Amino acid sequence: MTARGSAVLSYLLLSATALLAVAGIVLAVSRQAAGYFAVEAAIGLVSSLLGWFVTRRRPGNPVGPLLALLGFCPMLMAVSDMAVGSLPPLVEAIRTGIWMLWYVPPALLLLYFPDGLLPGPRWRWVSRGLIAVPAVFVVGAVFDPAAWPSGPPEVPWPIGPVALGVALAMLPLLLGLLVASAVSMVVRYRRTTDPVGRARIKWLALGAGLLPGTLLLCWFSYLLRGDSDLVMVGLTVTGVGIPAAATVAMLRHDLYDVDRALSATITYGLITTGLLAVYTVVAFAGGRLLGSDSATTAAAATAVCAVLLAPLRRRIQAPVDRRLYPVRRAALAAVDRLRVDARDGRARPEQLAEVLRGALRDPALRVGYRLPGADELVGADGGPLGAVPAADTVPVRLRGEEIGALVRGTTGSRELMRELADAIAFPVEVVRLRIDLARALRDVESSRARLLQAAYAERRRLERDLHDGAQQRLVSLGLAFRLAQRRPAPGELDGLLDHAVAELGTAVAELRRIANGLRPSSLDDGLAAALRGLVDTVPVPVTVSVEVAGVPEDVAITAYYVVSEAVANAVKHAAAGHIDVRVHDGGARLRVEVADDGRGGAVQAPGSGLSGLADRVAAAGGTLRLVSPAGRGTRIAAELPCAS
Known part of the structure; x- marks a missing residue:
């Protein structure tokens, strides 16, 4: 199909669906069935709009027109239902046979999804059959006397029964074609090696999974409400969900981890089926003993389901993940195994990145560690991690603090990375503390x-x-x-x-x-006086704020030299216009800060004055922090233990 042809076809189907919606609303209002038709109109219009949108983004691919057809056919049947009794007799007879159109667009979508090509030459017969069988059925249904409200027209004797028999023969053929369409999707999935193509097929399968969900909703409605009103909700969700899933598959297959969604859908679908079965059995048995309307029976059935929920989920989740989400299971199992081996001394926590790369089959995956008080990420060897793309990075947090990051390589979704980030929080904390200790x-x-x-x-x-x-x-x-x-x-x-x-x-x-x-003799008059005397001769405006009382001698000497070296550097090298000196006694620690508005870019090079100053502070049991972005000044902050 050419790009122009698919665009024209999608536009025509969308326009026809919109016109049918307008006509149907007029008929529905006159027949007081606006609520029912509003649901049908929403399903048809949403699917047709999505089909037109897919055609715009993927021109030439028949998936877009098929989605538009998926909205047009239900709309056509809904309008014909609204107009029943006011149509010409022949049209009324044809209307009784067009119900097969419900199944043709989804089946064709399964055949041609996602690349617009059939799985092989032999599948052409399935595609042609999906067009021919409904047409033959409609022609044969016209000869059904029940399709004519005022009686069928006169037809030569052999034609009517033969045509009706042919129409009935189309029913098993349609069922076979529908099964073949579903099988074609399985065949295509097994033949496809492209991960994008496989992800798209999974998205469509996820949307198709809403169909059995509708059956479960029907079961639930009959069991708890005694009616089938909730079925319309399920049909509406299914009618919108299938084209929505197909659209996501075609345009944004990486929007979410489809393996995770598919696994969760099947898991909770099976759990719901099991719980409904248990509830049905308990309610039936209790109803036989205590009466069908007994509150005790309902409470007992609910309690049994609540008790079975957790063990049932554990029993179902593992085999479903093993089958549908093997990457997640392998990665989580690898993390658990590393944790046990590290505890028993058979492995080192630093092997975390290697273990994850093997489990996910992603040689480009990296694990970064954020050391306490540092901004950049480092590897397990303590060296810089290198460039980290923000779009592929998932932070690892422990108790609200960011302690590292998981950097995705070529495989794995962000959802899986987030789940793994939670699972590896403890090993990452151990590794980063070991790196920090080794560096210290x-x-x-x-x-x-x-x-x-x-x-x-x-x-x-x-x-x-x-x-x-x-x-x-x-x-x-x-x-x-x-x-x-x-x-x-x-x-x-x-x-x-x-x-x-x-x-x-x-x-x-x-x-x-x-x-x-x-030892500066000016300290005889106290740290505050010594610092003010130190900056009196500085040729740059200096603001001094000192709030100390009873600082020990060795701490005062170290603080004095921190200020002296920092001020000297600001005057000699930073071309500062103003210097701010702050010394505050926090009780357990004395904090010394010297900030300037100079050119910045200072580094703590080996053998420099700043390096010697850091050694002096470290010898006193303190820490020295240098922040000096280029063009934005320099700030030197020292914290010294102070038992004043």
């Missing part, structure tokens, strides 16, 4: 090495400063005193003493400078 141990080892190197460097600096500074002054002072022992002239003695006093003052200043490098 590595940081401790490297920090210890850096602290030792810094201590050795500091000793060498002190030795050099003492040798080149205070030691030289003291040697010079000793020489001056040695000269004074020789009793020089009075004028020379005054000069020697003045020189000695000057050297002594210089030596004291040198020693004070060295001591200030070990």
Whole structure:
């Protein structure tokens, strides 16, 4: 079928369905049957509209026109029912035979779905039979005397009985054609290797599953209500559900996990059947003993069904999943097996991604772990996970906190990924804590090495400063005193003493400078005064907010150096226009924050001042956090244990 031909046919069927709907509404109002016809009109119009929409999106595929035909035929029969008694006799006779049109569009849809081609050349006879059998049946039904309200016309003797016999012979043929159409869908599914094609067939099967659901609803209606009123609800849902499922299959087959939906539908359908059977048996037995209207019987039947619900679901879910949803069952079983093996020491939790890839047959699947206080995801080895497409990422949460992510590869639906994300929450938590612990141990080892190197460097600096500074002054002072022992002239003695006093003052200043490098003397007046004195000479506006009381000496020294290093970096490297310093005592921890509005982009490179500062903070039992996005300033935050 050409694209233009399918578009024209769908449009004509939609227009004809709309015209029939208008005519039917007029007839229904005049006959006070508007409610019944409104349901029929809704089914027909929805199916025809969906058929036209599919034709627009998939031009040339006969599935669109078949969906439009699926809406037109019921509408035609509904309008003919509304007009019964006011039609010409021949049309009335034909009307009695067109009921087969209910079955022709669905059967043709099964034959040509989803690619618009038959499963094979032999299936052409089924397609032709679905057109010929209803036509022959209508012609034969015209010769049925009961089809003529005012009596049939005169027909030569052999023609009438023969035609009627031929019409009756069409009934088993139609049944065989319908069965063949259903078999064609099974054959097509088994031959199809394309996952998209298989998913589309499953969607159509899901819609067709509403038909037995209608029978269950009829059973339920007769059992609990004593009438069949709910059947119309089931027929309406089925009439809309089948074309809707076909439309989703053609346009958005990945909208939802069809395997999960199909498995759940069959599972709960079987559960409903079992519970209705149990309720029927208990109600019948109780009715024989206590009466059909006994409240005790109804309560007992309900209680039995409630008790059987949970075990029945467990017994049915497993075999249905094994047959219809094997991927889900395999993945969940693999996660459970890994949990047991990890507990017994036969496996490591870090093998989670490998286990899931094997169960889902998805070599591109990845599991990311979000470490505490970090923004990026890492792999099981602690390295960066790399680019993570948001559309294929499902977060893993535990107690409301995002602890990782499951990144889909080439297979698996988002619904399955969400279910697996819930199932792997505990292993992900274990792995991310192990990664964090291993990283912390590595940081401790490297920090210890850096602290030792810094201590050795500091000793060498002190030795050099003492040798080149205070030691030289003291040697010079000793020489001056040695000269004074020789009793020089009075004028020379005054000069020697003045020189000695000057050297002594210089030596004291040198020693004070060295001591200030070990512990700033400004801390004698408290941390707040020391920090304000520190920023007084800074050539950039600085806002200082200090709320502390009784901070321990070692904590105050560390906090002072955090502010000193952060402010120095902001002035030297960040081109900051303003610096904000905040120090707050939270009781158990002292929080120090230094933020600037500079160029940002700072990194904690090995051997840098920030790296040494992080080591100093870690040695005090605290943590240092650096946030420095490019062009958006820098914020350094340190938390120090404070037992004030």
